[in-house]
Amino acid sequence: MRNKKSEVQNHSSTLLVCFIVAIISFAAGMRSDAIFGSIGPIFGFDVETSTLDLSSVQETYRTLKTNYDGELDLQQLIYGANKGLVDAAGDPHTVYLDPDGVKELESDLSGNIGGGIGAEIGLRDEQPTIIRPLKDSPAERAGVQAGDVIVAINGESAANWTVDKTVQKIRGEVGTKVKLLLSRGGEGKDVTITRQEISSPTIESAIDGKIGVLTVHRFNRETGPLARAEAEKFLASGVDRVILDLRGNPGGEVPAAQALAGLWLDNQVVLTQRRGAEVVRTDRSTGKPILGQIKTIVLINGGSASASEIIAGSLKEYGKATLVGETTYGKGSVQAVLSLSGGSQLKVTESRWYTPKGKNIDKEGIDPDVEVGLSADDYADGVDPQMDRAKELLGD
Numbered sequence: 001m002r003n004k005k006s007e008v009q010n011h012s013s014t015l016l017v018c019f020i021v022a023i024i025s026f027a028a029g030m031r032s033d034a035i036f037g038s039i040g041p042i043f044g045f046d047v048e049t050s051t052l053d054l055s056s057v058q059e060t061y062r063t064l065k066t067n068y069d070g071e072l073d074l075q076q077l078i079y080g081a082n083k084g085l086v087d088a089a090g091d092p093h094t095v096y097l098d099p100d101g102v103k104e105l106e107s108d109l110s111g112n113i114g115g116g117i118g119a120e121i122g123l124r125d126e127q128p129t130i131i132r133p134l135k136d137s138p139a140e141r142a143g144v145q146a147g148d149v150i151v152a153i154n155g156e157s158a159a160n161w162t163v164d165k166t167v168q169k170i171r172g173e174v175g176t177k178v179k180l181l182l183s184r185g186g187e188g189k190d191v192t193i194t195r196q197e198i199s200s201p202t203i204e205s206a207i208d209g210k211i212g213v214l215t216v217h218r219f220n221r222e223t224g225p226l227a228r229a230e231a232e233k234f235l236a237s238g239v240d241r242v243i244l245d246l247r248g249n250p251g252g253e254v255p256a257a258q259a260l261a262g263l264w265l266d267n268q269v270v271l272t273q274r275r276g277a278e279v280v281r282t283d284r285s286t287g288k289p290i291l292g293q294i295k296t297i298v299l300i301n302g303g304s305a306s307a308s309e310i311i312a313g314s315l316k317e318y319g320k321a322t323l324v325g326e327t328t329y330g331k332g333s334v335q336a337v338l339s340l341s342g343g344s345q346l347k348v349t350e351s352r353w354y355t356p357k358g359k360n361i362d363k364e365g366i367d368p369d370v371e372v373g374l375s376a377d378d379y380a381d382g383v384d385p386q387m388d389r390a391k392e393l394l395g396d
Helices: 005-009 013-026 032-043 055-067 074-087 099-110 163-170 223-236 254-261 307-317 376-380 385-394
Strands: 095-097 112-116 119-124 127-133 149-153 177-184 187-194 196-199 203-208 211-216 241-245 269-275 278-284 295-300 322-325 333-339 345-354
Touching: 074 095, 095 099, 099 163, 099 345, 119 163, 149 163, 163 177, 203 223, 211 223, 211 385, 223 254, 241 385, 254 269, 254 278, 254 307, 269 307, 295 307, 295 385, 307 322, 322 385
Parallel strands: 211 241, 241 295, 295 322
Antiparallel strands: 095 345, 112 196, 119 127, 127 149, 149 177, 177 187, 203 211, 269 278, 269 345, 333 345
8 A cells, every 4th residue: 555755754754764774674684675665665665666568468368268169267367377477487496376276385384285195206307206105195005106207197297397286286185086107117007096185294203222213294383393392302211313304305494494403503504595696694593402412314315305405404514413315306495485466375486595504405405425225125125224224323
C-alpha cells in the first residue's frame, strides 16, 4: 500500500533515521535493494520495479483459446505460465510452487509426505536414482533397490528430471498405483507400486557398545532439538564415539544445520553466503558443543546434499570428524522461499554458500577422507560396508 509523503513528514528526522537503522540491522544479510524494496514505500521513496512485456503471452493465450478443441483450466494455465517463466532461469533449484507444490514442500520438511512409495531419491550422473528404499516401505516390498535408475514414471521419460519433479510424479493419492521403469545393471525392470501413507522420522539413533549412531534424515525446525536430545542420551549412556549418518539426506533449512553443527562446534562459522565476491551473510554454529571432544565419523554419499554438505564440510575443516563413504551431491547454493499471491511460492537461489575455508562445492561435492562404496548387492544382502568401516576406524 502506498503512503503519502505527508504521513512521513509528521515524524522527526531523528526518529526516521533510527527506524531505518533498526530495520537494516534486523534485516542483516539482505540485499540493499531487497531492504529498500520493502521499506521504501513506507517512507514515500520511489522504488524502481522491473516488468515484462507479456503481450506475446496474451497472444499465445488468445490463439490457444480460439483454436483449442477442448476445455481450458484458466488457473492451471496461469500456474503453467509462472512455472515456465521461473524454469527459464535455468537453475534447477529455483522453482515456482503452486499451492499443491507448497503443500508438498511443507510435507517434505515435516516428514509426512502423504501417498508415496517410501524411497529416498537423488541424482547420480544427472539421472534420478533410488538412494535407498525405506524399511518396510512399498518400494522395498516391490523389490526396489538402492542404485536403481528411474528411467520412466507411468510411461513418461524421466530423462533430465530434477529430484523435485521426479518426486512429484511418483507421489499421488493413497491407494493409487504408480508404474516405474527402472534400470539395474543396464537391464530394464518394470515395477508397479501401490502408494501408501509415508511418514519418515527426522532423527533416528542407536547405541552399539560405546558407539552412538545418529541418523539425520532431514533438516527442519525439529532437527536441532531432537539431535541434541539424542546426543545427551549418548553421553548419559557412556558413549565415547559417534557416527553421524547423513547418507541420502537432501538437506533443508540452514538454521537446522547451524544447530546440528553446534553439537561439535562452539559458535564457529559453518558457512558464508556470497553473491559474487560479496559476503552477504555469515552463519555460525548454535548451542553448546557437547560432542566437541567426542571422536566422530560422518557417513556421506551421493544423496547427501545442501545442509548435509554444510555439516560435512565444516566438521571436516575444523578437524572434528572424518568423512567416510562417497562424494556428496554438490549443492552449493542457498534458496529463499518467498510467498506469492494465491498461496503460491517462489523458491529462488539467492546466494552461494562457502565452507569455513572458503570453498564452494557446487556441482563438485565433498570427497570423503575414506572412500567406501555401497552397492545395490550390498543393500540387497543386508550388509553396510560404509557403516562397518566407520566402526572399524573408531576402534573398540
